[in-house]
Amino acid sequence: MSLTTRVGLLAGAAALTLTGVSNARPAGETSNDDVAQRLAAAEAKIAAMEAAQNQNWLTEQRSSEIRGLVQDVLADADTRASLQGTGMTAGYDNGAVLGSADGNWLLRTNVHLQQRFIFNNRDDADTDEESDRYGFEPTRVQLFLSGHVVDPSWYYLIRLNFGAQDRGGGSVSFIGEDSSSDSNLLNAYIGKDFGNGLKVQMGAMQSQLLREDIVATQYQLAVERSTVNYMFNAGYIDGVQVSWEGDKFRAFGQLSDGAHTSNTTWSAPDTEFALTGRFEFLFSGNWNQFNDFTSPRGSEGGIMAGAAAHYQKGEDGTAAEDIDTFVLTGDVSWEGNGFNVFGSVMYADSDALGDINPLGIVVHGGWYWDDTWELFGRLEWTDFDVSGVDDFGIFTVGVNKYFASHNNKMTLDVGWGWETIPFSADVTGIRGDLTADEDGQIIVRYQWQFLF
Secondary structure (H helix, E strand, O other), rough: OOHHHOOOOOOOHHHHHHHHHHOOOOOOOOOOOEEEEEEEHHHHHHHHHHHHHHHHHHHHHHHHHHHHHHHHHHHHHHHHHHHHOOOEEEHHHHOEEEEEOOOOOOOEEEEEEEEEEEEEEOOOOOOOOOEEEEEEEEEEEEEEEEEOOOOEEEEEEEEEEEOOOOOOOOOOOOOOOOOOOOOOOOEEEEEEEEOOEEEEEEEEEEEOOOHHHHHHHHHHHOOOHHHHEEEEEOOOOEEEEEEEEOOOOOEEEEEEEOOOOOOOOOOOOOOOEEEEEEEEEEEEEHHHHOOOOOOOOOOOOOEEEEEEEEEEEOOOOOOOOOOEEEEEEEEEEEEEEOEEEEEEEEEEEEOOOOOOEEEEEEEEEEEEEOEEEEEEEEEEEEEEEOOOOOOOEEEEEEEEEOOEOOOOOEEEEEEEEEOOOOOOOOOOEEOOOOOOOOOOEEEEEEEEEEOO
16 A cells, blocks of 8 residues: 555544544534544554455465466476376385386386495514504495396396495405406396295395305494304305295205306306205294394394205316315304394305315304494314414404494404414405414404495
8 A cells, every 4th residue: 555545544533533523522622532532543443454455466476476386386296297207206215226116117226335344463483574453444345236127027236336345355265266357346247036935036146055145234233254264155156046935944956157156258167067955944033034144122032043064076078177175154143132043054065176175164143232232252263184384263342332233233343263264354454464373462443334
């Protein structure tokens, strides 16, 4: 309302008021109080009219703005729909996902980061070698690409590692050293789920031999798998796998080019063939809870037992023709409300390092003293079955701090090797002792892990 209009209305109201007063009373008898009251009432009416007019103006402006905003949103949605074609979906579901609207095509990405500090002290006797070694490393920087194509029954996994460590291990393996051509590629397989628990997959995958190997690196209890695991494991293989899972029993069968042969050419391995079989029985609990080694407070209790065997034959017409290897293992896992226990036994009949029959044992367990802090310990031991070589053993204790389960956790542990260690394994932090009379090696490891 303009100032001119306001003044005009006020003047008119005043004139009417004064006129009414003059008509109602004889001259000279007009009350000043009466006039003031009537002027105040007129001003109140004018203010109410002005407010109503302004409010209507604001409502019209708001409506116009909302109409424009809705039109912009609809235009943007039309643009996005035209780019998506069939209506692509995106979001986060245990990883960043992109998928088709009908659910038949899916790509899920995950990233796994492990940053470590390692300190090692060994008895160097009378040598000039430095007894202490320490430093930082980006142990694992892994990218996962997984999902399905055509329909959810056709699945795939690609797993790449760009960190300082890939498959682990050291200079001693009872099955054979890693012969892969590209250490960045860990997994690359495609598979078909036929339903009722039956699956078939082909490509580069984890050997289903040792349970420590089967549990992924991001779900371990200590900073790293045991050194004994890397002495007996078959690592990543290239081949085909058939598996079946029921409510209480599951089984895996693998035909491959042999241990540590993932991402190799068909003519590269020195193995005629390799067979791996694993069987597991679930006494209680569910299969998913045994994807890792820990069991937070409030977790369901469960017990699982497993047994596996691996046999590979040296390839005819090569230097490895007479090298055959057989590995047998058994393990038990027990998880409860805030505690966990695991134990495994490994036996090998190997020609790779001569005619020997080494035996290995790993036992570890953890206990939560509150909802996010876990204390753990591990004992690992091996009899090499080699004359003049001491038994190998390491005792480790440590703590886990879970900020967000495995997605954000810190681990600190300390290991002690009480006998001479005849080989090195960077991924576990040990160094080979220089002479046979050295013992008492100490390994301190700190790790910060992200998984998303």
